[in-house]
Amino acid sequence: MKSPFCRKTVKTFELKKYLKDKQQKVNAALEKLWEDAGTPPTPLIHAMRYSLLAGGKRLRPILCIAACEAVGGCETDVMPVACALELIHSYSLIHDDLPAMDDDDLRRGKPTCHKAFNEATAILAGDALLTVAFEILAAAGQRSERDSLLWLEVIYLIARAAGHSGMIEGQMMDLAAEGKALDLKQLEAVHRHKTGALLEVSVRAGAMLGGGTHQQIDALAAYGRHIGLAFQVTDDILDIEGKLEELGKSPGSDRAHQKATYPSLIGLDQAKAHARQLIGKALEELKILGKKGEPLTALACYIIERKR
Amino acid sequence: MKSPFCRKTVKTFELKKYLKDKQQKVNAALEKLWEDAGTPPTPLIHAMRYSLLAGGKRLRPILCIAACEAVGGCETDVMPVACALELIHSYSLIHDDLPAMDDDDLRRGKPTCHKAFNEATAILAGDALLTVAFEILAAAGQRSERDSLLWLEVIYLIARAAGHSGMIEGQMMDLAAEGKALDLKQLEAVHRHKTGALLEVSVRAGAMLGGGTHQQIDALAAYGRHIGLAFQVTDDILDIEGKLEELGKSPGSDRAHQKATYPSLIGLDQAKAHARQLIGKALEELKILGKKGEPLTALACYIIERKR
Numbered sequence: 011m012k013s014p015f016c017r018k019t020v021k022t023f024e025l026k027k028y029l030k031d032k033q034q035k036v037n038a039a040l041e042k043l044w045e046d047a048g049t050p051p052t053p054l055i056h057a058m059r060y061s062l063l064a065g066g067k068r069l070r071p072i073l074c075i076a077a078c079e080a081v082g083g084c085e086t087d088v089m090p091v092a093c094a095l096e097l098i099h100s101y102s103l104i105h106d107d108l109p110a111m112d113d114d115d116l117r118r119g120k121p122t123c124h125k126a127f128n129e130a131t132a133i134l135a136g137d138a139l140l141t142v143a144f145e146i147l148a149a150a151g152q153r154s155e156r157d158s159l160l161w162l163e164v165i166y167l168i169a170r171a172a173g174h175s176g177m178i179e180g181q182m183m184d185l186a187a188e189g190k191a192l193d194l195k196q197l198e199a200v201h202r203h204k205t206g207a208l209l210e211v212s213v214r215a216g217a218m219l220g221g222g223t224h225q226q227i228d229a230l231a232a233y234g235r236h237i238g239l240a241f242q243v244t245d246d247i248l249d250i251e252g253k254l255e256e257l258g259k260s261p262g263s264d265r266a267h268q269k270a271t272y273p274s275l276i277g278l279d280q281a282k283a284h285a286r287q288l289i290g291k292a293l294e295e296l297k298i299l300g301k302k303g304e305p306l307t308a309l310a311c312y313i314i315e316r317k318r
Numbered sequence: 319m320k321s322p323f324c325r326k327t328v329k330t331f332e333l334k335k336y337l338k339d340k341q342q343k344v345n346a347a348l349e350k351l352w353e354d355a356g357t358p359p360t361p362l363i364h365a366m367r368y369s370l371l372a373g374g375k376r377l378r379p380i381l382c383i384a385a386c387e388a389v390g391g392c393e394t395d396v397m398p399v400a401c402a403l404e405l406i407h408s409y410s411l412i413h414d415d416l417p418a419m420d421d422d423d424l425r426r427g428k429p430t431c432h433k434a435f436n437e438a439t440a441i442l443a444g445d446a447l448l449t450v451a452f453e454i455l456a457a458a459g460q461r462s463e464r465d466s467l468l469w470l471e472v473i474y475l476i477a478r479a480a481g482h483s484g485m486i487e488g489q490m491m492d493l494a495a496e497g498k499a500l501d502l503k504q505l506e507a508v509h510r511h512k513t514g515a516l517l518e519v520s521v522r523a524g525a526m527l528g529g530g531t532h533q534q535i536d537a538l539a540a541y542g543r544h545i546g547l548a549f550q551v552t553d554d555i556l557d558i559e560g561k562l563e564e565l566g567k568s569p570g571s572d573r574a575h576q577k578a579t580y581p582s583l584i585g586l587d588q589a590k591a592h593a594r595q596l597i598g599k600a601l602e603e604l605k606i607l608g609k610k611g612e613p614l615t616a617l618a619c620y621i622i623e624r625k626r
Contacts, residue, residue, distance in 0.1 A: 054482050054490045105445060110437035129418035130493055133441065137413060137448065138482040144452045145477035151470040158466040162459040165473065169453035174362050174446040182362045185438055 025308040029072065036071040037063070039089050040096060043142070057127045057135035058142075062100045064118040067318070069241075070095040070208060074216035076305045077230050080296075083220020090150035091164060091219060094143040095212050098172050101139035102208075104132050106181060112267065144169070157219070164215045171211035180204025184269075192270035198239065205245075206238035229295045233306065236292035237313050243285040244314045246271035250278065252317065285314045333616040337380065344379040345371070347397050348404060351450070365435045365443035366450075370408045372426040375626070377549075378403040378516060382524035384613045385538050388604075391528020398458035399472060399527060402451040403520050406480050409447035410516075412440050414489060420575070452477070465527070472523045479519035488512025492577075500578035506547065513553075514546035521614075537603045541614065544600035545621050551593040552622045554579035558586065564625040593622045 040062060047055050071092030078088040107114040107122040108129065115125055124132035144165065151161030170176055180203030187200060213234030217227045249264045250273055264271050272281035292310045296303035348370060355363050379400030386396040415422040415430040416437065423433055432440035452473065459469030478484055488511030495508060521542030525535045557572045558581055572579050580589035600618045604611035 052482075052487060052490070053494070054487055058482065101445075105441055108438075108441065110441060130416075131490070133413055133416065133418060134486050134490055137409075137445070138486045140445065140448060141477050141481035141486065145474060145481055148470050148474035148477060152467060152474060155467060158470055159460060159463060161470065162456050162466055166453060166456035166460060169449050169456060173449035173453055174360075174366065178442050178446045178449065179360060179362055182360070182439070182442055186361070 023304045023308045025305075025312055028305055028308065029312070032072045032075055033068045035085070035089070036068045036075075036092055036096065039093050043093065043146070053127075053131065054134060054138060057123060057131045058139055060126060061104050061117075061123045061135060062097065062139065064120050066096070066100070066118060067316075068092075068096060070099055070212040073209065073212045073234070073237075073306075073309060076309055077213040077216030077222075077234075078220030080230070080299050080302045080306055081217050081220040081222030081226050082302070083216070083222075087154075088216050088219050090146050091168075091215050094147050094168065095208065095215075097139045097143040097146070098168070098177075099208065101136040101143075102172075102177060102181070104136040104139070108132060111181070111185065112263075114263070140172075160218060164218060167211050167215060171207040176203055176207035177205075180207070187270060189268040190270070192275070194275055197270050197272065197275060201239055201242040202235075205242050206235060209238035209241060210234035226298065229298050230306075233292045233295040233310070236288045236295070237310050240285045240288035240292070240310075241313050243272045243281055243288070244316065246273055247278065247281055247285070248316075248318070289314055331612050331616045333613075333620055336613055336616065337620070340380045340383055341376045343393070343397070344376045344383075344400055344404065347401050351401065351454070361435075361439065362442060362446060365431060365439045366447055368434060369412050369425075369431045369443060370405065370447065372428050374404070374408070374426060375624075376400075376404060377621075378407055378520040381517065381520045381542070381545075381614075381617060384617055385521040385524030385530075385542075386528030388538070388607050388610045388614055389525050389528040389530035389534050390610070391524070391530075395462075396524050396527045398454050399476075399523050402455050402476065403516065403523075405447045405451040405454070406476070406485075407516065409444040409451075410480075410485060410489070412444040412447070416440060419489070419493065420571075422571070448480075468526060472526060475519050475523060479515040484511055484515035485513075488515070495578060497576040498578070500583070502583055505578050505580065505583060509547055509550040510543075513550050514543060517546035517549060518542035534606065537606055538614075541600045541603040541618070544596045544603070545618050548593045548596035548600070548618075549621050551580045551589055551596070552624065554581055555586065555589055555593070556624075556626070560625065597622055 044051060044055055044059065050056070051059065074088055074092045074095055075085050079085060103117060104123045106112050107117055108124055114122055116122065120126070122132070123135055127135075147161065147165045147168065151158055151165065154161060172178070180200055183200045184204055187196070192200070210231055211234070214227060214231040217230040222230065246264065249261050249271065252261045272284060276284065289310050293307055296306055299306070352359060352363055352367065358364070359367065382396055382400045382403055383393050387393060411425060412431045414420050415425055416432055422430055424430065428434070430440070431443055435443070455469065455473045455476065459466055459473065462469060480486070488508055491508045492512055495504070500508070518539055519542070522535060522539040525538040530538065554572065557569050557579065560569045580592060584592065597618050601615055604614055607614070
């Protein structure tokens with residue numbers, strides 16, 4: 011799905027190379043987290059690494075780094091936050107896949123954590139990924155003595171976004187909505203909680219630690235909100251149009267779970283138009299950044315053009 | 319079970335009153351956490367509160383406050399830490415009780431969270447309690463501008479104690495040990511991880527935020543390690559000698575799960591002697607505190623004298 015805003019950007023900015031470079035750096039940082047763990051690692055760390063290093067898009071870390079760099083900050087400064095966001099995302103996938111929740115067998119083309127190990131290990135690996143996220147954030151904050159108050163604010167915001175008024179509440183709403191007729195407003199509320207909150211805080215935290223002005227931080231947070239919703243609309247579209255080998259999971263699961271989706275509520279064409287509008291709004295917010303906003307522009311376009 | 323060290327103390331210090339007073343204050347602080355949540359609260363918050371406010375001993379919060387006050391600190395300064403420790407403890411109980419883990423139906427005399435609600439809600443309520451613990455800690459750290467580095471250190475230590483090298487690893491070891499013949503060293507390793515790490519950090523964090531010297535903090539952390547192990551030995555004893563109505567859960571579950579315990583390895587009398595020795599060591603550590611260590615002395619005795 012191409013947006014008229016996006017055609018120009020993709021020409022001048024090499025997104026593929028950018029994504030590959032950032033993914034490699036994030037993966038290297040994630041690999042390093044347990045480099046001093048014993049050999050062989052404990053079964054718990056083995057399961058944590060299995061899910062974490064299964065080859066995700068690393069969208070939240072990349073958004074965080076891109077936002078940091080867009081306001082003049084340095085990639086290495088926010089790498090711990092980038093890692094923490096991916097750890098939290100990864101834990102949420104493990105728990106969402108459990109038999110008591112979405113009961114999924116495949117994730118990123120591999121057996122889900124509870125299928126590869128067992129349910130108890132999957133629950134505990136998720137718990138441990140969530141916990142280590144905060145360990146990493148606190149450790150990074152301690153190293154950065156001068157900005158310790160800023161790091162505490164970032165930890166607070168990430169916990170808010172991931173917790174009972176953000177992502178976890180979104181999963182509760184999503185489970186409660188199965189088989190029910192939601193309207194568009196209710197569906198949007200689910201997504202703003204379930205995926206939007208963590209995507210928004212990824213961008214916001216990057217901008218904060220990159221030294222952005224209040225105006226820049228607010229604009230980037232708004233950008234994060236718009237692309238967060240566009241991301242979910244696109245997920246709904248991919249669940250209809252996507253292919254198993256590209257998605258890494260079975261398409262059609264929304265219908266199987268009788269989930270309300272944008273296409274089911276407003277039709278496929280309208281859903282695509284809605285995603286494009288949201289990306290348009292996101293790009294508006296980037297105007298204050300000038301040329302430094304280029305990677306974020308390309309990332310916004312990628313959100314609705316991706317195949318998985 | 320009475321220890322010779324303890325008889326004197328209990329006479330001069332009114333532990334019952336002390337515990338009741340501290341429990342009330344901790345409970346009031348925990349109740350306040352969601353006072354601005356909507357009415358009625360969301361199903362998620364309802365489940366979180368159900369497990370959190372089910373009337374636990376509040377041992378970790380009380381140890382934290384007692385350690386803080388023993389070095390001259392103020393109760394209100396550490397109340398957010400006290401709450402966070404109880405939130406983490408409460409999440410760990412919910413997840414440990416799940417069918418995929420210990421599969422328990424009763425906790426603190428009430429149906430376990432997954433019995434009262436459902437499995438998905440219990441998993442998410444646990445996740446949310448863990449997450450909100452870090453939210454509270456970060457918020458408290460922000461308010462206490464001057465000590466922000468100290469708060470980051472406390473957040474780091476709590477995450478370490480609760481995570482893949484502490485409590486969660488302990489639960490993994492415990493599950494892996496079911497039906498296996500452990501020796502005493504292996505059994506101790508399980509408990510040092512599963513319950514010891516969080517009990518130790520409760521005392522350590524209280525001493526740190528109370529403004530303790532390095533010497534005081536180290537002594538109190540050692541006290542925490544000893545009582546942590548004594549706590550677990552006593553739990554094993556109570557699983558044999560305890561009564562359902564006092565325990566709030568069914569005794570005999572260790573044998574039902576074929577778990578190695580101190581009584582099963584060294585006999586009931588030796589287990590009791592071991593617990594008393596550990597308390598003796600803990601009390602040795604308190605000597606540098608003088609009279610200010612009285613509540614902690616009484617708490618150590620309570621650890622092995624309790625009925626639940």
